[in-house]
Amino acid sequence: MADDGIVVVGTGQAAFQLVGFLRDEGYAGTIRLVGDEAHLPYQRPPLSKAFMNGDCEIDSLFFQSREHFQKRDIELHLGARVTRIDRASRFVETATGVRLPYSHLVLATGARNRNLPGLDKPYPWLVNLRGLDDAGNMRERLGGAREVVVVGAGFLGLEFAAVAAKKGLAVTVIEAGPTLMGRAISAPVAAAFRRHHEALGVRFLLGTTLAALDEPAPGRCRVVTREGEVIEADLLISSIGVQPNVELAQDAGLRCENGIVVDAFLNTEDPAISAIGDCAAFESRFSLGLCRIESVQNAMDQARCLARTLTGNRAPYDAAPWFWSDQGGLKLQIAGLSHGADQCVIRGDAQTLSFSAYLFRAGRLVAVESVARPADHMAARRLLNAGVEVQPQQAQDLNVDLKSLLPVAEPLAAQPV
Incomplete structure (x- = not known):
């Protein structure tokens, strides 16, 4: 052939x-x-x-x-x-x-992107952020907006909310779950990012969904929550997953x-x-x-x-996953996958905006979520890739250098003179 x-x-x-x-x-x-x-x-x-x-x-x-x-x-x-x-x-x-x-x-x-249910036609004030054309349209509309509603408190929705709040817009985030980024991160990290966003001026309506959505006037949207709260805005951002x-x-x-x-x-x-x-x-x-x-x-x-x-160098895919999200100047870095985690220990002070959450499943470290602690993140990636056993008490103890748990690399063989 x-x-x-x-x-x-x-x-x-x-x-x-x-x-x-x-x-x-x-x-x-x-x-x-x-x-x-x-x-x-x-x-x-x-x-x-x-x-x-x-x-x-x-x-x-x-x-x-x-x-x-x-x-x-x-x-x-x-x-x-x-x-x-x-x-x-x-x-x-x-x-x-x-x-x-x-x-x-x-x-x-x-x-x-998943689309908001129940909409029978496109509206100029409704934007899904996925591609370059979406972003160009959103940035143009953002320049003339005063009030913004974001549906969905995932990474993208929160990144946009922080940008809009820093521009001085009134921002409301509506989220069906009880916490921010609830499907992806632990409760302490979610709480820290909520404090950060609220300090920027973002308002959160958690544990609720949209009951109605319409256009009261050209170029304006009106959102009614399940509890009956009515919010009008110039721009509605849909960020409910993909x-x-x-x-x-x-x-x-x-x-x-x-x-x-x-x-x-x-x-x-x-x-x-x-x-x-x-x-x-x-x-x-x-x-x-x-x-x-x-x-x-x-x-x-x-x-x-x-x-x-x-190209002939066949090998299985085995890389440790890692992610990041920059929200209004505060960086979240994640190593590993926390699904099924049953224990969370904190390294640092969770009441500040600089700490890491170590997630364990059946006593085994499966993920590390770092808030403005890049050194913790880099160490976590190496520990997870190497499959090193880390005890919860070690993760929690700031006196323990977690990098010291990594296997010692073999010295390079002496080169002939």
């Missing part, structure tokens, strides 16, 4: 990193990068922070110029939505009928469970198809069962791992 090269569907972080790593690893075949957005591949994390705050402009968000891709002999197919995978004949087909053959296909299709883009894989008969299921080598059930990034569901020694990780670290590490596998 002729070598038809590698087709990568998606142009986000994982896809961009993969095509670069493939060339770095010496892959000389055809590489086609296919995405439904017309933009060059770009960074998403700054959209809710630096870009929204006006600290950077669109041009600085692109990973590389068009000339860069040309120099590396990477075909770009932008504004091209893939609608079908033909696994038998090994090609993908776009909405315009273009067929792109592959010897290996990589799905890096990412995820999309769902993986699995439809393409599902239609092709590939196994999907909250993501496209892959094995330790990031392959689907079809050996000619892999999946990486936000859309991939995989088993990990850091999780209970299948997990799907939405982070830059996961995208980059999976891309690097798959590039090596596709």
Whole structure:
């Protein structure tokens, strides 16, 4: 069979990193990068922070110029939505009928925002922050807004809330759960970030949902909570989570469970198809069962791992997950996955804005959440990667240097003179 090269569907972080790593690893075949957005591949994390705050402009968000891709002999197919995978004949087909053959296909299709239920039409004051066009629209509208409502107290919603509050806007965050970032972090860390946001002027309505949403006047929205509180605003930000883009894989008969299921080598059930990034569901020694990780670290590490596998250096994906969120100048850094944790100990003073929460499951350290303590975070990543046993009392004791628990690296062999 002729070598038809590698087709990568998606142009986000994982896809961009993969095509670069493939060339770095010496892959000389055809590489086609296919995405439904017309933009060059770009960074998403700054959209809710630096870009929204006006600290950077669109041009600085692109990973590389068009000339860069040309120099590396990477075909770009932008504004091209893939609608079908033909696994038998090994090609993908776009909405315009273009067929792109592959010897290996990589799905890096990412995820999309969940929509607020019950809306029968789009409104100019309702914005979902996911892509570059969303962010441009939001930043423009933010310039003329006075009151903002954010639905959802996850990372993105809170990052935006902090930006808006620092600009002097009246900000209300509505969250169905009892705490901030409740599905991702421990109660002490959530409480610290609530104090930080409230000091910026953000108001929280927790444990409630929207009962009604309408437009009382052109350019204005009116929100009614389940308890009957009425809030009017110029801008409504929906940030109620994401769902993986699995439809393409599902239609092709590939196994999907909250993501496209892959094995330790990031392959689907079809050996000619892999999946990486936000859309991939995989088993990990850091999780209970299948997990799907939405982070830059996961995208980059999976891309690097798959590039090596596709160029003959086959190795399982085993990187410790880590995340970060910068909210109004206060940085949260997380190492590991806290799902199923049954014990939390604090290193430092949880009443300040500089401490770490160490999460244990059945006596084993599974995650560390650090608030403005980067040294704790870096140590945690090394401890988790190495599988070091840390006792709760050790984590809590500031006199214990946790880095000292790491295995001692073997000295380098003497070099001949």
